[in-house]
Amino acid sequence: MLARLSRGETVGEGAWLIADRQTAGRGRLGRNWQDGAGNFMGSTVVALRGSDPVPHTLALVAGVAVHSAVAGLAPDAMLKWPNDLLVGGAKLAGLLLERQGDCIVIGVGVNLASAPELPDRATVSLAELGVAVERDAFAADLASRLAAELAIWRSAGLTETLARWTARGPRIGARIAANPHGDERLTGTYRGLDPEGGLLMRLDTGAIRAIHAGEVELVRPEED
Template structure:
């Protein structure tokens, strides 16, 4: 079920508060908002408002038999790519950047944030359907730049259905198919990327695919291959 509200601070925060209060929010339920005043992305970045854009959150209740919950980031990226990729006409190409940024060229079209709340995980997604927010540290782009902006409610229904199907595949078939799908949707191997490593600073190299566990492989200029398990990659 999709619940629409006119305005809130953050759909992720709203669902987290309900979970913290003891409510069991069902998987498959989404909270979608018209206007959002306190949305956020990874590393505390603001990702607010945007009339006509998609801003919504849902809840996952991991079980002991599920793949590692950190791979939900890859799963969310793949599901979102399936929906958006069908709506952006060529020659534009929608690609994933590890772990789950949706990019067109060097511009960000969508963002994903997963937050643990007790035994549950809250998944928040923001997609630039009608307009692209101005961000100080990166270029952004909206789907409206390639034609009429998709209807927000129709987009929400398609995304909810895709997420439900992919969540079931993740639980049934494990990581191998997910890693293959993610690599097929991502920038090609050999793409120049950089990562910020705690205690080490910035390292740069070329994308060399994913490990079996879903970490990004970065081939450094000296030939060493590093597995990036946390943080994010940027185009170098």
């Protein structure tokens, strides 16, 4: 999708590019985005309008859509800011946003059939949870849910999307750690989202800090 847009090609909003396999996928912060046969690996385009909320909050829109598509299959699924879906603390799905001109490409990867082994985090697939999902059926459902969430984002405003994401995210007061770009590791508790979609955390010093970029992780008591 991104390559097509960079060449000046027109890609209609709502169109999806779905890969059977990936050889050069990438995730957030330049990480390798490993593929697996039977998994969902797709991207779609949002054409920005002047009346739209701030573009980076499309990560929240996509997160809610992915969660909704998975919730009936994995009831314990939970969103982790800014772009992961977890089950039991293990990563089930990830999102990546990239901009080309007035378009945002949303990349989505969901471990339907298998989960890659990653050195820095636990992963899981729906198959490991005992759930069999046909990739194309999942793709159609996700496309429908993303279109609905995008309509809410545009018509009801960002406040509604923030509320929908928060209902699917960590509990308020959960222990978290953050590594904002250029800062040292911060620890504290999750306090929700700010009006622009940033993550709010109460530091151990008592101060409230808004995180707008960087890595955030949930912290178990034994890791604190």
